Amino acid sequence: MDNALGEPQTILLLGGTSDIGLAIVRELLSPSARTVVLACRDRAKGEQAAAGLRHDNLVVDVMQFDGAATDTHEAFVRDVADRHGDIDLAIVAFAQLGDGEATSKDIEGAAALAHVNFTGAVTATIAVANRLRAQGHGAIVLLSSVAGERVRKANAVYGATKAGLDGFAQGLGDELAGEGVHVLVVRPGFVHSAMTAGMKAAPFATTPEKVAEVTAKGLRSGRRTVWAPGILRFVFMALRHTPGPVWRRLPLG
Numbered sequence: 001m002d003n004a005l006g007e008p009q010t011i012l013l014l015g016g017t018s019d020i021g022l023a024i025v026r027e028l029l030s031p032s033a034r035t036v037v038l039a040c041r042d043r044a045k046g047e048q049a050a051a052g053l054r055h056d057n058l059v060v061d062v063m064q065f066d067g068a069a070t071d072t073h074e075a076f077v078r079d080v081a082d083r084h085g086d087i088d089l090a091i092v093a094f095a096q097l098g099d100g101e102a103t104s105k106d107i108e109g110a111a112a113l114a115h116v117n118f119t120g121a122v123t124a125t126i127a128v129a130n131r132l133r134a135q136g137h138g139a140i141v142l143l144s145s146v147a148g149e150r151v152r153k154a155n156a157v158y159g160a161t162k163a164g165l166d167g168f169a170q171g172l173g174d175e176l177a178g179e180g181v182h183v184l185v186v187r188p189g190f191v192h193s194a195m196t197a198g199m200k201a202a203p204f205a206t207t208p209e210k211v212a213e214v215t216a217k218g219l220r221s222g223r224r225t226v227w228a229p230g231i232l233r234f235v236f237m238a239l240r241h242t243p244g245p246v247w248r249r250l251p252l253g
């Protein structure tokens with residue numbers, strides 16, 4: 001249960017080694033936080049991340065989790081709750097970027113990417129949402145992306161998975177609004193993280209820490225959607241309505 005100041009005491013990070021996810025966890029860790037669960041497909045990497053968070057009064061549990069193994073998600077969330085009780089905040093951060101335009105030509109690669117980023121994210125979120133619904137409280141942070149706001153030719157499959165996930169999260173948020181469960185959709189632009197390592201930064205590039213600040217502020221003020229940085233909301237308002245022939249010529253990678 002959140003403490004009297006609305007600070008989460010038990011946090012579940014799905015994609016437990018995500019740079020953005022970990023920055024959000026660090027931003028939200030208050031002295032009263034009791035437990036962080038890092039749900040990771042690579043436990044060794046998860047243990048490294050856990051070492052950076054652990055302190056005397058905080059339990060950091062690294063649990064095996066595969067976003068692609070959709071038939072395990074319900075049991076996984078049950079296991080988290082059996083071990084640690086109520087989940088106050090779940091952050092859905094796992095995703096893969098794929099190989100840009102190559103993925104749009106690769107049937108198997110596209111299917112794998114869509115399966116993890118969309119299907120797996122949807123099933124994991126439903127598993128968490130069902131648990132929070134039963135508790136009658138809690139929040140879910142979903143990492144969407146500006147890439148889904150207007151899908152670019154340079155990463156059509158990734159962008160489409162984010163567009164789909166964003167739409168799902170909005171609908172789920174509306175559904176859960178009367179049940180004490182809050183859903184926050186986070187739409188970052190280019191973020192310097194493991195996912196974008198070696199890539200040329202896009203305009204308005206930001207850091208995991210800045211995304212985390214915006215997310216924490218959004219949670220505290222009950223927002224349903226936040227952009228990181230905030231100016232991208234207005235940039236994409238214009239880009240969304242840019243005529244196709246102009247859009248296709250924009251140097252957006």
Ligand SMILES: NC(=O)c1ccc[n+]([C@@H]2O[C@H](COP(=O)([O-])OP(=O)(O)OC[C@H]3O[C@@H](n4cnc5c(N)ncnc54)[C@H](OP(=O)(O)O)[C@@H]3O)[C@@H](O)[C@H]2O)c1
Nearest residue numbers: 015017018019020066067094095143145190191193194195
């Ligand atoms: N970086 C950006 O520019 C940017 C911009 C907008 C939105 N986002 C979104 O923000 C979220 C976090 O990204 P990030 O920048 O923090 O990237 P990141 O550090 O690469 O984190 C991605 C995470 O997803 C995990 N993952 C991938 N496939 C998985 C699977 N099948 N099962 C479980 N975990 C899996 C990775 O695990 P491993 O450690 O095992 O690889 C890693 O923990 C993603 O949803 C991303 O789409 C990122």
